Amino acid sequence: MKKDLSCCCPSLISSRETIRFYLLFVLIALYMLAGAALFSSLERQAELKAHQLWETRLGDFSHEHNISCEKLKSLLRHYEEARTAGIRTKPGRALWDIPGAFYFVGTVVSTIGFGMTAPSTVTGKVLLVFYGLLGCSATILFFNLFLERVITLLSLLVSWCRRRTRRSGPEGPAREDNKNDRKPSVYQVTLVLFVVVLLVACGAASLYSAMEGWTYTESLYFCFVAFSTVGFGDFVSGQREHHEHTWAYQVANCLMMLFGVCCTYSLFNTISVIIKQWLNWLIRTMMPLCIDSWYRQFSVQSLV
Known part of the structure; x- marks a missing residue:
């Protein structure tokens, strides 16, 4: 009966390559989900603190030098474009x-x-x-x-x-290497x-x-x-x-x-x-x- 079942369902039973492909896909997806949860728990708070610190520094700089935040952000966007061309604040x-x-x-x-x-x-x-x-x-x-x-x-x-x-062991019948x-x-x-x-x-x-x-x-x-x-x-x-x-x-x-x-x-x-x-x-x-x-x-x- 099992042989009849295997003949009726060859795509489910005999195709180990297909099973391995889907199994590996599921395991990789689960591995990525576990990694996402792990790194999110480790890095998310640091990201939020960095955003808060940046907004504070941006507001302080704008107030101290009497520059609007919009003009300052526009300058920073130009600098981001300049970084692609190799321009850095420190000489390189x-x-x-x-x-x-x-x-x-x-x-x-x-x-x-x-x-x-x-x-x-x-x-x-x-x-x-x-x-x-x-x-x-x-x-x-x-x-x-x-x-x-x-x-x-x-x-x-x-x-x-x-x-x-x-050679160093006890003598025995010679045997060719497999x-x-x-x-x-x-x-x-x-x-x-x-x-x-x-x-x-x-x-x-x-x-x-x-x-x-x-x-x-x-x-x-x-x-x-x-x-x-x-x-x-x-x-x-x-x-x-x-x-x-x-x-x-x-x-x-x-x-x-x-x-x-x-x-x-x-x-x-x-x-x-x-x-x-x-x-x-x-x-x-x-x-x-x-x-x-x-x-x-x-x-x-x-x-x-």
Whole structure:
């Protein structure tokens, strides 16, 4: 009877890919709702206090200098437009010289997109669409090839360690290596990448803390935001005026960010494989229960 039921409902029972897709969608939606509730409870009060403080300062400044609030807000709107062109209250390095433009295209092809620099001309905006399409695709390919090299290196290391263990152990019948034995598990690759990302982030945070004047916690936060390609733009490295003359720091900054993005992207890939395995286990666990439930319901309807 269960076989007949599975034949009658192939789209519900046999399509595990479809079930996994919808299950992952539901879990991501629930994860986002939980995150929204968490960050709203943490940040909402600070936002309201910042608004109140801003309105107070705006009113005090308007009263002290005898300027209407509307004219002051109009000036601030013009300043917001000027910030897009790279104008800051504190002097900073040039945004569109060759090093600045190279930093910009680096944030484009790596999909970081801090937002502190953006094309202002129509030609530049149109060109960016095609430039980013090709550049992001090539960079993602490079990240995938980087992960393949990491897995190959770990495979050679695992194979070498097992040969050493067999040689140092008691003598026994010679046995050829199985190809599957040479491959590291996804958990081993994830652990290695997690350690590498952690070491790179800690080392980069020390560099940024010294060069940017940030606290170590702020530097670690920047490393995660940059390496994960989230790129909020609240912290951006290498934008101070004196950084224009520190070529060694500019090169180290670009290399550090590229290597960090490579490792973090690879870590995300391996974690996604683990999540997929957990979803498969959850589906295998749920499927017999669902089939039994459908079988009972089908049997009751048949009796009726």
